[in-house]
Amino acid sequence: MAELQTLLLVAPVLGQSLSLLERVTVAGLLLMPLLSFLSLFLFGRKLPRHGDWLAIGFMGLSLTGALFLFSQVWGQTPLHSEFTWFLLPQPNGEVVSMQAGVYLDNLTAVMLVLVTFISLLVMVFSVGYMKGDALYARYYAYLSLFTACMLGLLLADNLLVLFICWELVGFLSYLLIGFWYQRQAAAKASTKAFLVNRIGDVGFLWALFAFFAVFKTFNINSAQALLATLPLQAEQGVMLLLGFGLLAGAMGKSAQFPLQVWLPDAMQGPTPVSALIHAATMVAAGVYLLARCFPFFLPEVLLTMAIIGVFTAFIGALAASQQQDIKKVLAFSTISQLGYMVMGVGVGAPEASLFHLITHAFFKASLFLISGIVIHAIQHAWHHHSNKILFEAPIDVQDMRNMGGLRMMLPLTFVCYGISAGALVGLPFFSGFLSKEALLLASVQWAQAGAGWQWLLPGFGFATVLLTAYYMARQLLLVFFGRPRLKLPLKSYKYSPRQEVSWTMLAPVMLLTVLSLWVFFSWSPLSSEQSWLVPQIASALAANSFFPANGHQAHISWILYLSLAMVVLGGALAFFTRQAVRAKQFTKPVMGWRYWLKNQFFLNEAYAFVVVRPTLALGRLTEKTDHILNYGLHAFSKGFVAISKLIAWGDRWVVDGAVQVVGWSSRQVGHLGRSLQNGNIQSYYLFSLLGLVALLFWLFY
Structure with missing residues (x-):
């Protein structure tokens, strides 16, 4: 609990609390693109002509909010507001309170203005470029939600919330890159971008585990304040895992070697989407993460x-x-x-x-x-x-x-x-x-x-x-x-x-x-x-x-x-x-070193040979094995069904039949005995005589 006590001591100096107007502005900054998304996604068919300017208007309001926050924060003390998100029970019986909130400093303020400004211009440009598209309203809905997720990533004061918004940005990029999903190339490009980014995100997930293991919190600024008080030499292995995990996440999002192969294929999306992704949003998120977490990197990672x-x-x-x-x-x-x-x-x-x-x-x-x-x-x-x-x-x-x-x-x-x-x-x-x-x-x-x-x-x-x-x-x-x-x-x-x-x-x-x-x-x-x-x-x-x-x-x-x-x-x-x-x-075919450069040193082919093809071959082998197992299980079950039917036949005709024969015989003997008891004395004498004759016959012969 010493780390938590230190955290409580340094928390007040991490930033001033947001005023009511600033809280309302932050909420509006996030809600405007979300309202745009909901309006266009749910009622886009009823707004075929005005949906674009609806999204542009909401984004303009978000830009206005970002400019106001910039004026309040730039060159001033950072603003910080948080609340209890959930409680995490510990094995020793203690309960750790997990906080989530908003952190505004110079970097966050300028990035908020940058993202909303570029998004607004891309939306205005799309009015002419995407005019007449069958999914026009949905396009603006995706852009709005994409921007909202990026704004949430920038405002997050802890790695866990940042990771959630990070994944949402990746999912929205999948939708935008594959927006023209009727084209096979666009569908493949969006899938490729999604899968390659997940490779890096696995590293980010491990970094989250390492971060909490060391600092017992996900708050970036609180953990940075704890760096001077923790014995990091004893935690060097975990800190290396933390650093390389964050680097892996950034390599996927910001298209660094060897995970850069998804970015050229992302050009299958609409050109305004390419401008937004490549300029100020998705690919910038990786660099922003590295810069924000810079104090946590050991020299080997750097x-x-x-x-x-x-x-x-x-x-x-x-x-x-x-x-x-x-x-x-x-x-x-x-x-x-x-x-x-x-x-x-x-x-x-x-x-x-x-x-x-x-x-x-x-x-x-x-x-x-x-x-x-x-x-x-x-x-x-x-x-x-x-x-x-x-x-x-x-x-x-x-x-x-x-x-x-x-x-x-x-x-x-x-x-x-x-x-x-x-x-x-x-x-x-x-x-x-x-x-x-x-x-x-x-x-x-x-x-x-x-x-x-x-x-x-x-x-x-x-x-x-x-x-x-x-x-x-x-x-x-x-x-x-x-x-x-x-x-x-x-x-x-x-x-x-x-x-x-x-x-x-x-x-x-x-x-x-x-x-x-x-x-x-x-x-x-x-x-x-x-x-x-x-x-x-x-x-x-x-x-x-x-x-x-x-x-x-x-x-x-x-x-x-x-x-x-x-x-x-x-x-x-x-x-x-x-x-x-x-x-x-x-x-005319391109030959020699030009061919190598044009095809990005055949990295895609190398991945296809080393990763994709073996994975597909393993999938086919697994499928065949599954078919064999299914066939064996079906044959085994059919054999059991046949045996059960045979047992049912024997139970019905042999066991039940024998019981029924015994019952029938007893019943017939009973009927015979009952027929002998007719109350006629002559019959009784006759039966006694016949019984005596039979007894004598058995004794002498």
């Missing part, structure tokens, strides 16, 4: 985390460099950028990782929505020209080899793409430059403080910068430059003669593009040290700043120059290796 992160960043960029699908390039790019974030947590700079998570959310959401505009334009042009629906068209509207020259038809979209791509690549004056430099700086400092081999980590980090510049420049050239490769009228690409795309689709993209500039994140366009975000996030995590006490300008200087050199080299490599795409190249 080292593993850093290696996995930088390796994922590198191979993700390699795979992106050879993709032809416009959305798959961005999907592998997301894997690569998430690797950067995980690496940042591993080298001891979780605030830099979260800074990159926030900046990445805006420009990656913009890029995905722009890809949706491009796909929509190609689809519109083909439909307008050929008068055929999309699924009957003999072209792939997501293949970049069917594009080209779109800057002439979609000039505003092209400008937005260029700015967002510049942020992703890490050009100066864009937000991505600030957060990427922060991560590279943290990796260099980590390498300087460690062994010589640790310089491999920033080395792969800078190589990833080069690859990022290469695949984004390649995508830019294939999609927007050159001549249109489809022989279609240029005007057919536009939404209307005077408008390249509907404003419900273009306005969110333009807003996200503006937010990809540096000015919204730092006073200086070339230094993340002057960011107003990083110090506040660091204070929320109780982490030390990754900036050196002195001499940081020298570090930033050469890192800046080297990073810019990698960007220029990658862009030049893409420009000078560009090839004119002709129709015959569609059938």
Whole structure:
């Protein structure tokens, strides 16, 4: 009970209690998307035209609540409110009270604004993109519930509630990725995402057990306060289990090697869903978990985390460099950028990782929505020209080899793409430059403080910068430059003669593009040290700043120059290796190392050979064994039925028959004896004489 007593002592300093207005705001923040889900799911058929704006209105109210909480929390003392959830009896007879509640600090506040803002823009974009879909109302219902679960994950003050919301987010992603379930590819992709995430979640579940075994509570901040009072040396094995379990959960959700294979297939869902999942919700949850639980990681776990992160960043960029699908390039790019974030947590700079998570959310959401505009334009042009629906068209509207020259038809979209791509690549004056430099700086400092081999980590980090510049420049050239490769009228690409795309689709993209500039994140366009975000996030995590006490300008200087050199080299490599795409190249097979990169090093095939096929073979063997057992049981039961019928026949005809014969004989003898007693004396004499004759006959013969 000493730990519980200490917990009671430190609990009052974990945060101030929420006021009534703040409690109402938190409740409304969660209830608005839930009400939207219930309204659309139950009455969606009666609201075919207004269901979208109903969901958008509710999400707008949630964003308003998030902004209010941000104003109350940012730079202030955290807010904390909890209640008794349930009572847990112990083997020694004691009862432990399990608490659940809401914890609001700088990190939670900024993430709430980020999630609600991106969700709102995705919903507005979907008005034009999903128009006419048969399951239009259900789509918005799923989006609303997905956002509500993500908000619950952010607000949770303990790991158990976080895990529940974590699983709900995974389930809703299954529904959204497989939204067009009529397509076999979408159904398989959603199942794959669900199963791969469950692998990581098993590790998260073990981490929950280890967490409670050590701290006797699931409250993250209370457990962090107990770290200084517990003999963690004696609990090192359990702490390792805790750390690696949390890492496994994050590897599944944030698509880290070797569990990243589900994310490219998730592109089978609607493009706005891809923007939401890849920008600020599902994949961000893993990085958020690692950063929030950073104090609980031992050095061995952090080292593993850093290696996995930088390796994922590198191979993700390699795979992106050879993709032809416009959305798959961005999907592998997301894997690569998430690797950067995980690496940042591993080298001891979780605030830099979260800074990159926030900046990445805006420009990656913009890029995905722009890809949706491009796909929509190609689809519109083909439909307008050929008068055929999309699924009957003999072209792939997501293949970049069917594009080209779109800057002439979609000039505003092209400008937005260029700015967002510049942020992703890490050009100066864009937000991505600030957060990427922060991560590279943290990796260099980590390498300087460690062994010589640790310089491999920033080395792969800078190589990833080069690859990022290469695949984004390649995508830019294939999609927007050159001549249109489809022989279609240029005007057919536009939404209307005077408008390249509907404003419900273009306005969110333009807003996200503006937010990809540096000015919204730092006073200086070339230094993340002057960011107003990083110090506040660091204070929320109780982490030390990754900036050196002195001499940081020298570090930033050469890192800046080297990073810019990698960007220029990658862009030049893409420009000078560009090839004119002709129709015959569609059938030309990709060979050699390009084939390996395009197929993600055959990880899917390796899993199919090592895991899926043996599992299916075991399933078939089990099925056959089950059939054999069923046949044996059926034969055994039939034999027993035959024996029982034989026994029943013997019982009925032999046993019962013998008894009936005895009874019948006795009855007949009785009838005979009764017939002799007729009251006639002559008969009595006759019977006596016959008896005497019979007796004499027996005596003499």
